[in-house]
Amino acid sequence: MEKKYRLRRNKDFQYTYKKGRSLGHPLLVLIYRKTRNADIRIGYSVTKKFGNAVQRNQIKRQLREILRLQLPELKQGCDIIFIVRREAKGASYKSLEEAVNQLLKRAKLVKQGETHT
RNA sequence: UGAGUAAGACAAAUGAUCGCGGCUGCCUGAAGGCAGACGAGGAAAGUCCGAGCUCCGCAGGGCAGGGUGCUGGGUAAUACCCAGUGGAGGCGACUCCAAGGAAAGUGCAACAGAAAGAUAACGCUUUUUGGAGGUUAGAAGUUAGAGGUUGGAAGUUGGAUCCAGGUUUGGCUUCGCAGCUGUUCUUGAGUCUAGCAUCUAACAUCAAACUUCCAACUUCCAGGAAGUAAGUGUGGAAAGGUGAGGUAAGAGCUCACCAGCAUCCAGGCGACUGGAUUGGCUAUGUAAACCCCAUCCGGAGCAAGACCUGAUAGAGGACAUAAAAAGCGGCAGCCCGCUGCGUCCCGGGAAAGGUUGCUUGAGCUUACUGGUAACAGCAAGCCUAGACAGAUGAUCAUUCACGACAGAACUCGGCUUACGGCUUAUCUCACUUU
RNA sequence: CUGGGUGUGGCGCAGUUUGGUAGCGUGCUUGAAUGGGGUUCAAGAGGUCGCAGGUUCAAUUCCUGUCACCCAGA
Numbered sequence: 001m002e003k004k005y006r007l008r009r010n011k012d013f014q015y016t017y018k019k020g021r022s023l024g025h026p027l028l029v030l031i032y033r034k035t036r037n038a039d040i041r042i043g044y045s046v047t048k049k050f051g052n053a054v055q056r057n058q059i060k061r062q063l064r065e066i067l068r069l070q071l072p073e074l075k076q077g078c079d080i081i082f083i084v085r086r087e088a089k090g091a092s093y094k095s096l097e098e099a100v101n102q103l104l105k106r107a108k109l110v111k112q113g114e115t116h117t
Numbered sequence: 118u119g120a121g122u123a124a125g126a127c128a129a130a131u132g133a134u135c136g137c138g139g140c141u142g143c144c145u146g147a148a149g150g151c152a153g154a155c156g157a158g159g160a161a162a163g164u165c166c167g168a169g170c171u172c173c174g175c176a177g178g179g180c181a182g183g184g185u186g187c188u189g190g191g192u193a194a195u196a197c198c199c200a201g202u203g204g205a206g207g208c209g210a211c212u213c214c215a216a217g218g219a220a221a222g223u224g225c226a227a228c229a230g231a232a233a234g235a236u237a238a239c240g241c242u243u244u245u246u247g248g249a250g251g252u253u254a255g256a257a258g259u260u261a262g263a264g265g266u267u268g269g270a271a272g273u274u275g276g277a278u279c280c281a282g283g284u285u286u287g288g289c290u291u292c293g294c295a296g297c298u299g300u301u302c303u304u305g306a307g308u309c310u311a312g313c314a315u316c317u318a319a320c321a322u323c324a325a326a327c328u329u330c331c332a333a334c335u336u337c338c339a340g341g342a343a344g345u346a347a348g349u350g351u352g353g354a355a356a357g358g359u360g361a362g363g364u365a366a367g368a369g370c371u372c373a374c375c376a377g378c379a380u381c382c383a384g385g386c387g388a389c390u391g392g393a394u395u396g397g398c399u400a401u402g403u404a405a406a407c408c409c410c411a412u413c414c415g416g417a418g419c420a421a422g423a424c425c426u427g428a429u430a431g432a433g434g435a436c437a438u439a440a441a442a443a444g445c446g447g448c449a450g451c452c453c454g455c456u457g458c459g460u461c462c463c464g465g466g467a468a469a470g471g472u473u474g475c476u477u478g479a480g481c482u483u484a485c486u487g488g489u490a491a492c493a494g495c496a497a498g499c500c501u502a503g504a505c506a507g508a509u510g511a512u513c514a515u516u517c518a519c520g521a522c523a524g525a526a527c528u529c530g531g532c533u534u535a536c537g538g539c540u541u542a543u544c545u546c547a548c549u550u551u
Numbered sequence: 552c553u554g555g556g557u558g559u560g561g562c563g564c565a566g567u568u569u570g571g572u573a574g575c576g577u578g579c580u581u582g583a584a585u586g587g588g589g590u591u592c593a594a595g596a597g598g599u600c601g602c603a604g605g606u607u608c609a610a611u612u613c614c615u616g617u618c619a620c621c622c623a624g625a
Contacts, residue, residue, distance in 0.1 A: 006506075044506075052162090
C-alpha cells in the first residue's frame with residue numbers, strides 16, 4: 001500500500017481516537033472519522049499483549065493486504081484505524097476479511113454504487 | 118549394529134500473478150512512470166558484559182562506590198576465547214567448576230551435645246578433706262549356740278551283784294513241825310556298769326551376732342588440688358587418621374603406614390608437580406558474611422549529536438506615524454488620560470516538521486605463512502537490508518521430512534536463554550561377524 | 552535505550568536488613584451464645600514463599616539465570 005494511503009503521524013492517531021466513531025467486532029475494532037481531504041488514510045494498531053513481534057507483524061500484513069484489495073471500493077475523505085483484539089490470535093485470513101467487510105459496511109464507508117451492483 | 122561424545126553446516130524448496138522498501142539507470146517541467154538487481158537471524162531475542170562512535174566534563178592525587186579474581190597467552194576490549202594447572206563427575210571418549218586470602222582482624226555456626234575454636238562446666242585418673250558404708254585380718258569384751266572331751270547331778274531302761282521278804286522245787290537233817298543248803302520266778306532297797314535323754318561345770322575347737330580399737334582394700338556422696346583430650350552419644354563438622362606400645366588415667370608421649378604444613382632440592386615463564394633417613398607435630402567451616410590483597414572503572418547515550426524551517430507565550434530595541442478613525446475610564450457630550458495600527462532586528466525553541474547520523478566495516482570468502490590453539494600477518498576477490506505507524510504478504514500449483522524458536526532499528530565482539538528437525542564428521546564403550 | 556521495584560494461604564500485606572520458628576487482618580470450616588440472623592467468643596484447616604540452578608550443615612532470605620507485572624527518565 002502506498003504511503004499516501006497510510007495514517008502515519010502520532011497526532012493524526014490521537015485526533016482520530018478522540019473525535020472518531022468506533023464500531024466493534026469480536027476480532028477487530030474500527031475507528032473512523034470523515035475529513036475534508038480527498039484522500040483516504042488507514043492505520044493499524046496491535047497491542048503488545050497480542051503476542052511477540054512476529055505475530056504482531058503478521059496480522060498487520062494480512063490486514064494491509066485485505067485493505068489493499070478493498071481500497072478502490074471505499075469512499076474518499078476519511079481516516080480509519082483498525083485495532084486488533086486479542087481474540088484475533090490465530091484467526092485465518094478469510095475470517096479477518098469477513099470482519100473487515102462487515103465493519104466497513106456498518107460504517108457505510110463502502111461506495112453506494114458498488115453496493116447496489 | 119547400538120549407545121554415547123565433541124565440533125560444525127542448514128533452518129522447507131520451486132514456479133506464476135497481484136503487492137511492499139530503499140538503491141541504481143532511463144523518461145518527464147513536476148507529481149510520477151518504466152526497467153534492473155537486492156531485501157531479517159542463529160539466535161535479529163534477553164539487554165548480562167566489553168568496545169567503537171557522539172556529546173558533556175577534565176591540573177594532579179586520594180577517599181567512597183562498583184566490577185573482576187588459578188596460571189600463561191590472544192584481543193580494540195571483556196565477566197569472552199585458546200592452551201595448561203588443580204578439583205569434581207564419568208568404565209571411557211569427554212564434560213563441568215564465581216577456583217585469591219580463614220596463622221590481618223571482626224562476625225556467625227540454630228537444635229542437639231561436656232565442649233563449636235579453645236575451655237575445663239560432663240566424664241576419666243591421681244591425691245586430699247569430711248561423711249556414710251562394705252569386705253578381709255587381728256585384738257579385747259559380751260551374748261546366745263553347735264558338736265566333742267572330761268567331770269558332776271538327778272532321771273529312765275537293761276544287765277550284773279549284794280541284802281531283805283515272798284514263792285516253786287530238789288537235796289540233807291528230821292516222823293512231823295522245823296532247820297540247813299541249792300535252784301526257779303518275783304518284790305523292795307542299795308551298789309556297780311552300759312545305753313538314752315535332761316541339766317550343769319571346765320577345757321579346747323567351730324561358726325555367728327553385737328560393741329570398741331587398729332590395719333589393709335574398696336563403694337557411694339560432697340568439696341579442694343593436679344593431670345587429661347582417650348570417651349559413649351550428639352552434630353554437617355569434635356581438634357591429624359588406623360594399629361601397636363606406653364600410662365594412675367591419658368596424650369605424636371613413642372613407633373609403623375598414610376595424610377597435611379613449613380623448609381630444602383629438582384623440573385616448569387607460571388599456576389603447580391616430583392623427591393627428601395629434614396623439621397616441628399597442625400592451624401574447623403563460612404569471604405555468593407563484613408573484610409584484606411591484586412587489578413580495572415569520569416558521566417550519559419543514536420530519543421547521542423549535527424544542519425535547515427521556525428508555532429505560541431513573554432519581553433527588548435530601532436525606524437516610521439503622532440493626522441484621522443477605534444477601544445477603555447471619568448454618567449453622556451466637550452475635554453482630559455491611557456492603549457493602539459506598520460516595517461525590520463535580537464532573543465526564545467514546541468514529545469513540531471525535514472535532512473543527516475545510516476551502513477565500507479576491529480567486514481566477508483579463499484589460499485599461503487607463523488603459532489599446539491585462540492589468533493596474527495599477507496595476497497587475491499567481493500559489497501551483502503537500512504525502515505521511521507516502521508518494508509517479505511495474499512492467492513494458486515507441485516514436492517517433501519508438513520515446517521521449531523522467532524523479525525534488523527547506530528554498529529561490532531562475546532555471553533545467556535528459546536528451538537521441530539535434518540546432515541557432516543572425530544573419538545569412546547558394548548555386542549556380533551570376518 | 553537506561554534505571555528502579557514487586558511476586559509469600561482465596562484476597563490484601565508483614566517477615567528477607569543480621570540465613571535455622573513462615574506470621575497478621577479479612578475470608579473459609581466447626582462449635583458456643585440467640586427463637587433465628589448479624590455482631591461476639593473459642594477451636595481448626597488452608598503455603599512447590601513466581602520458576603530453575605548454585606553457595607552453605609541448612610535458603611522466603613545470599614548469588615546467578617529466567618518468567619510475569621508495575622513505575623520512572625531521555
